[in-house]
Amino acid sequence: MAVTWNKTNFPGVRYYEHATRKHGVQKDKYFAIRFQACGKRREEGLGWASEGWSAAKAAQTVAELKKAATTGEGATSLAEKRQKAEEKRQAEAEAHAQAERDNVTFEHVFLDSYFPIAKKNKAQRSWQKEDQCYRLWIAPVLADKPLKDIAPIHLERIKKNMAEAGRAARSITYTLAVVRQVFNFARDHDLFAGQNPVTKIKKPSSDNRRVRFLSHEEADRLLAALAEKSPQVRDMALLSLHCGLRAGEIFSLTWGDVDMERGVLTLRDTKSGKTRAAILTDAAKAMLADRERRGPADLVFPSETGEKVGQVSQTFIKTVNAFGFNDGVTDARQKVVFHSLRHTFASWLAEAGTDLYTIQQLMGHQSFAMVQRYAHLSPDTLRRAVKGLEAGMDAAKARDKKVVRLGDQ
Known part of the structure; x- marks a missing residue:
């Protein structure tokens, strides 16, 4: 208009x-x-x-x-x-x-952003451990500090506090890993733009590889005692001892992953993130055959409420303590815990002369270095290797003597 x-x-x-x-x-x-x-x-x-x-x-x-x-x-x-x-x-x-980014504190990122997401996406045991690390060791040093002001000296203070409290190097490394994850989270969500200070920290050296394993007699006594107190806990312990399963793998096992005809378990979502197979012993097959089999998606070892078990039963811990396996033991690597059953499985294989590559496959380890700890348990295998070398050398010398040289005629 x-x-x-x-x-x-x-x-x-x-x-x-x-x-x-x-x-x-x-x-x-x-x-x-x-x-x-x-x-x-x-x-x-x-x-x-x-x-x-x-x-x-x-x-x-x-x-x-x-x-x-x-x-x-x-x-x-x-x-x-x-x-x-x-x-x-x-x-x-x-x-x-x-x-606002410059002034955001570690506490704000952890409590308001990082931890709520971790609780949704991580296993209960994992986020509970992170929460404990935060409350006991991280918060006293970092909680009120803006991310941009946190320097390696603050992380060294966390290391010092934990070391003085007698915490193992592995625990210190885990706590630093939580700090690193929080900084990475903040950077990914535009809450922080600097360099992750954890990258400048030297991690404490540690060897937390489990050393203690059960003798056959100790294992038999433990299984017998568990059977009297809790048949389910005994069955789970037997499966770990005979097949090398982790506790979490046992808790997650469903009937659809049990192949009784072939004697094989399919383990999914393992610690390495890969699916692997476990071979059933006759004792393990008999144990599973005696359990009530349900639908493919049903758990083999459900809790009393029918849900997935979340942690190792106190029945196992109390039974181990009753036998005195850990009396006077201060080195965590020497303590008998549920994971010791898996370690015992590998140790027995090594003692029986099983090669380390096969042990690696059965255990589901990602690297060969992780099974080298069992090398000292298989001296017969090493002796056989040396004997084979000697036999080869003797055979080569014998062949040389049979060679007719023109200069000798």
Whole structure:
């Protein structure tokens, strides 16, 4: 619709009236300006009187734009002025966001962001352990510090506090790993932009590989005692002892993964993230055959409520303590725990002369180095290897003697 422009008492300022809309008792007016700047004639709309515009204010705007064009300082058009204003607003918003990032504390990231997600995505045992590490060791040092202010010296203090409290090197390494994960999380979510300080820390050296394993007589006594107190705990212990399963693998085992005909268990979502097979012994097959078999998706070892078991039973721990296996033992590697059954499985294999590669496959270890701890348990295998070398050397010498040389004729 065509509009009728009206002149004002100010050069370069004009307006038109809205057909119906009122501003006070008068019709609302829309103001626009026309002026010469940088050799070009410009024409721009300003706004309505109801938005605060007036002829005088429009004239002042014209004067400012002409001055900017003459001096070369400032915007020479409303579009440019709006752009500069938007750029300023964005810069201020970014500065404010950066200030918030700079001031975000470790406690804020851990409690409000990182930990709630960890509880949803990690196993209960894992997030509970992280929570304990935070409360006992991390929070006293880092909680109120902005992430940008946390330096290696603070992490060294955590290491020192834990070492003085008698915590193992492995526990210290785990706690530092939690700190590292929080920083990585903050960086991934634009809460932190610096270098992860954990990368500058030397991890304490540790050898937490389990040493203690059961003799056949100790294992028989333990299984017999468990059978009297809890047949289910005894069955789980037997499966770990005979097939090398971790506790978590036993808790997650379903009947669909039990192949009685082939004598094989399929273990999914293992610690290494890969699926592997476990071979059943006759005793393990007999034990499973005696259990009530249900649907493929049903757990082989459900809890009393029918749900997945979350941790090793106190029945196992109390039975081990009753036998005195851990009396006077201070080195964690020498203590008998449920995982000792898996370690015993591998140790018995090594003692029976099983090669380390086969043990690696049965245990589901990712690297060969992880099974080298069992090498000293298979001296007969090493002796057989050396005897084979000697036999090869003797055979080579015998062949050499039978060779007829032209110079000897």
